[in-house]
Amino acid sequence: MPMKITNEPKDTTIIITLDGELDASSSVLLDEELSDPEIMKYSKILVDCKNLHYISSAGLGVFISHLQRFEDAQIKLIFFNMQEKVRNVFEILGLDLLMTIVSNYEEAITVSNE
Amino acid sequence: MNNFIRVNCTKKNLKPIRDFVSGYLHGLSLSDILTNQIVLAVDEICANLIIHANHEDPTKFISLTIDLPKDMIRFEISDNGLAFKRSEYKEPDIGEHIKVGKKGGVGIALVNRIMDKVEFRSSDGRNTCLLYKKIK
Numbered sequence: 001m002p003m004k005i006t007n008e009p010k011d012t013t014i015i016i017t018l019d020g021e022l023d024a025s026s027s028v029l030l031d032e033e034l035s036d037p038e039i040m041k042y043s044k045i046l047v048d049c050k051n052l053h054y055i056s057s058a059g060l061g062v063f064i065s066h067l068q069r070f071e072d073a074q075i076k077l078i079f080f081n082m083q084e085k086v087r088n089v090f091e092i093l094g095l096d097l098l099m100t101i102v103s104n105y106e107e108a109i110t111v112s113n114e
Numbered sequence: 115m116n117n118f119i120r121v122n123c124t125k126k127n128l129k130p131i132r133d134f135v136s137g138y139l140h141g142l143s144l145s146d147i148l149t150n151q152i153v154l155a156v157d158e159i160c161a162n163l164i165i166h167a168n169h170e171d172p173t174k175f176i177s178l179t180i181d182l183p184k185d186m187i188r189f190e191i192s193d194n195g196l197a198f199k200r201s202e203y204k205e206p207d208i209g210e211h212i213k214v215g216k217k218g219g220v221g222i223a224l225v226n227r228i229m230d231k232v233e234f235r236s237s238d239g240r241n242t243c244l245l246y247k248k249i250k
Contacts, residue, residue, distance in 0.1 A: 023132075024161040025125035031217075054132070054150070056157050057221035064208070065217040085150040092151075092227050093208055093220060 002026065005033050013044040013112065019051040022059030030059060034066045043075055044112040048105070050081035055089050063099065076100070080108040115141060120177040123168040123195075131160050131178060135189075138180050142187070144249060152187065152247055155228045158221040159191050159243050167195030167241070185250040186230075191243045197236040198243070 003026035004019040022030060039045065063077070070077050079101045082090075090096045102108050119134045121127035135156050139149045160176060168174040176193040205226075206219050225232055231246040 021129065021132075023125075023128050023157060024165060025128055054153075056154060056161065057218070057224055058161065060220060061211075061217040064211050064220070065215045067212050068215055085146050088147050088150065089154060089224070092224055095208065098208065098212065 003029050005029055007033070009042065012042055013046060014039065014042040015046045015048060017048040017051070021054035022052065022062075023054065023056045024058040027056075027058040027062050031062045031065075034062060040073055040075065045070065045075060045077045046105075046108045046112065047077070047079045048081050049079055049083065049086060052083065052086055055086050060089065060093065060095060064095070067099065076112050078102060078108045078112055080104055117180045118177065120175055122172045123164045123170055123174045123176060123193075124172050125161070125164060125170060127164070128157055128161055132157050134178070135180070139187075142249060148249075151228045155225045155245055155247075156189050156191070158225050159189075159245065162198070162221060163191065163193045163195060163241075163243075167193055167198065169195075185248055187247050187249050189243075189245040191245070193241055194239055195241065197241045198234050200234050 002020060003022060006017045008015045016033065020026065067077065077100065079099065081104060082101055087096065087101060090099065090101065100111060102111055115138060117138065119131060121131060132153050135153045136149065139152060156178065163176050164170060174195060176191060179190045181188050203222060206223050208220065211219065225245070229245045230248050233244040235242045
């Protein structure tokens with residue numbers, strides 16, 4: 001199954017939905033999505049991980065490489081609906097402490113408004 | 115159970131390798147998290163071999179053999195590309211990666227943290243990576 005990435009802009013928020021597996025082959029699509037200058041228009045990027053079934057270091061690396069740029073621009077990056085096995089991969093590297101991962105959409109909205 | 119796969123060096127082959135490893139692990143009744151971790155470790159090594167050791171040259175091949183020594187699972191991944199130099203490897207500082215916007219360099223850290231033993235051997239142009247994980 002190839003990776004499918006969709007986005008849904010809503011005012012100052014953009015929801016990015018990941019569907020599939022983020023590996024060394026497919027993570028380039030995510031990089032293109034996050035490198036789009038348009039994304040800097042938003043103040044909140046919510047990443048729906050419900051259908052993200054797998055992530056490797058290449059996928060993590062894409063998020064790692066954009067994190068500081070978003071922080072500098074005061075853009076909040078929030079992950080939600082993440083499967084336990086995927087969250088575990090973030091945890092192995094301690095990325096769960098450096099990135100914002102919440103349980104569900106409602107919590108993502110709450111945290112994004114803080 | 116089939117315990118051997120050989121693929122050429124394109125990134126598109128990472129998915130078939132993961133499916134092969136998942137299929138093998140399926141019979142071992144491991145947890146979802148452990149299964150995913152093991153698949154990830156093998157994927158990371160194969161990605162490094164395909165991309166860095168063999169520069170995604172589709173005329174080159176990597177092979178993977180899985181076996182089950184006592185209470186363990188062992189993966190033997192071989193290629194004829196550039197050998198991994200463990201002496202030059204440094205554990206990544208993730209905070210620093212974030213600061214400078216670095217994309218790569220955390221794969222081997224994942225492998226080291228997931229697996230119980232990781233070995234790299236080279237002789238006569240043939241490189242072998244051995245990954246061991248206790249499963250009982």
